[in-house]
Amino acid sequence: MNPIARAIAARATQALLTAWVLATLCFAFVHALPGDTALRIAAARVGEDRVTAETADRIRREEGLDRPLVAQYGDWIARLAVADLGRSLVSRRTVTDELAYHGRFTLGLGALGWLLSYAIALPIGVLAGFRPGGWADRLTTAVSVGIASLPSFLVGIGLISIFALTLRWLPPAGFRTGAHMVLPAITLALGLAAYSVRIIRNSVVEVRAAFYMTFARIKGLGARQAFRSHGLRNAAIPVATFAALQFAYVVDGFVVIETLFNYPGLGELLVKALLARDVPIIMGAGLMIGLLYAAANLIADLVCLTLDPRRAARAAA
């Protein structure tokens, strides 16, 4: 089996197991929470003012919430075997539809924010790494630590105050046009770049101090050319792993940003499902997040195999 096929097979097995364990833990934790699930579902459906014990009793009966937990879990597993994740207890839409609908918003915004973060972090990180201890490095450190220590809602509120409420260039919330994506994407990108810029900077510093770089310079190459020819790929290996995990993190939901900008992503769906005890959605989301992290790890592995011939050779051996 070639290294790529082996990596895919290993990660696929890992993904399925992780996803199943995560979904099962979700089921166990939700049911371990105090309170009546049917009452929560009733409140989410009919509103706080109109929820009554009678409504909760009807929902308990209709949705089979009065059955033993083992039976409910067994039912979920049986449906999962035929790729049916069930229906939301609140909206009654299929879990697959709910995840697909909210997932595409999160994926879109996550991808945009992630790309934007690397558009910011890559040049700055490389610049800082070329002159460690220089003014650019010190400034970058100060700014990135400052942004990283700010909660994302503060960054978002700051951007909304300037660009939506004062200048009125962009809408403060919503999701229907490209303009609606600008502020949440920048908020997300700044938060991500604050971390990745340090990873890139450290990676560049490490690679530039490596013996093979010194050898390249002795060979007569200029600093930039040596870095382009011999340093770039090596510096990219830790960055690629970090970037893949960061992407998985943004896709599994950035609740604060979605709430602040009224963006209907997965984070928002999951929080509402947790508050409403919408068990099928919570389990479906758990399953999907597990698969997502495994996919991100797989992509990181494949990128590293491509970038690093030593690793590919080891895997082949």
Place this chain on the structure above:
Amino acid sequence: MTPSRRARRQLIASIMGALLLLPAAAVAQQGEALLRVVAPWEYSSNDPTDTGYILARMGIAETLVQVEPDGRLIGGVASGWTIDADKLTWRFTLRPGATFHDGSPITAAAVAASLKTAFEGESLSAVPFDRVAAEGEQVVIRTKTPFSVLPPFLTDYASVILAPSSFGSDGKVQKIVASGPYRITAIEGKAVIDLERFEGYARAKPAIAKARYTAVGNGDTRANIAVAGDADLVFTVAPTAIQRIDGAGQLKVESITIPRIRPIAFNSGLPQFEDVRVRRAISMAIDRAGIASAILRHPGSAATQLLPPLMKDWHDPSLPPIPHDVEGAKRLLTEAGWLPGADGIRAKGGTRLAAKMLTLSGRAELPVMATAIQAQLRQIGMEIAIEAGQSAIIPAAIRDGTMQMTMFARTYVNVPEVIATIVPDYTRERSTWGTMNWPGRERVKPLTDEYVSSFEETRKATLRREIMKIIHDEAPVIPVSWFEHTVAVSKRVDNVVIDPYEMRYLIDRVRFR
């Protein structure tokens, strides 16, 4: 320059260009002749029991009967109604020539079928429903016992009339085909509903051709939208945001007092609360005016009795306003045998005057009000612990019998007849949003029974006064404040009417200036 480098530069230039054009696109969008409505509630499902209020408020679906902002009942899908001499059989005549949004005629059979589904739910469970049927051009509803308040019950959003094509083979609502002045053109997730004027509408057609409903749950985000001028009507604005919105000059906040209250309810079966003098003392110790000014930012919202003056039939001006009298409250407690202990907390027969008050975190002002009340009750020697949580904590505590004291928000006009709230809240042993173990329910029950069966207006007025006097004097539930219904209105629209019953947004009457 190599071709690949040129392609890269072109790509970057395109992205930058698109980003620069986005703000312009947003501004252009604001100029569209589209009425933009923002409110907190998501359109979570097609079931009218869950989200019928959005359909009714946005003028998408209509009920058989509707209520005007001044409280008058008017025909909705029906043009009028009569009752037979047996006082059991109601006949509703439909508007001639009216059609559903799919062009199919609104027939008595279609209306009867839609209502039959509604009567199966909990919303209309208080109606002693016998049957509903089509008789010629009329819809006939028969009750098992005389029920004079049937027409206001038929304004309940759960009873919106939907076309037969709305229902699937399982009898569940699959899509919304209704009969209101606007019809749905698109639903985007749970947050956005796009509407267009229904040209086949039987009554006055809306002036504005297109509207959009956007659900924004977060109050701060709604306020930001109003400040940025990104909507024409923003409903349910937090008191703390009013100044900011008005100051920005894009939208102006308008408000009216509505029959929704923030009360405290007691478990009257507990030793702490079984004596009416204790309940009255607690009521007297609360500084309603201070809470209304400092927390709610609206002095007029301090409650003087259960319902505000807007409810002319149920607000009794002859009832003495609830006083704020801390010394009087202390005297009442001493008279009732509750004496201060070493720590300042009163006790009687080994029971401390203490309780846990449950309140709702979903309404931001309630935990703050609860904290203020905690400090105010401490002054008269009562100790309360506060637990704020999701709405389900209150029904759960009532069910398992652990409820001691609760503070919440409650509308008295789910339908425009207060008796529909009085019956479940004040005549049962355990009411979710009212009294618990209150012996006075035995006195209220015969009055409410007579009220719903009486067709004599003079007698009903007397019954209303008697019911409200018992509730006012016995204080099983004490009102703290009334609600302000706040709407931020754009300068570009005119003829906005705020419905105190919160049944409709009346956007079909709104015009662009």
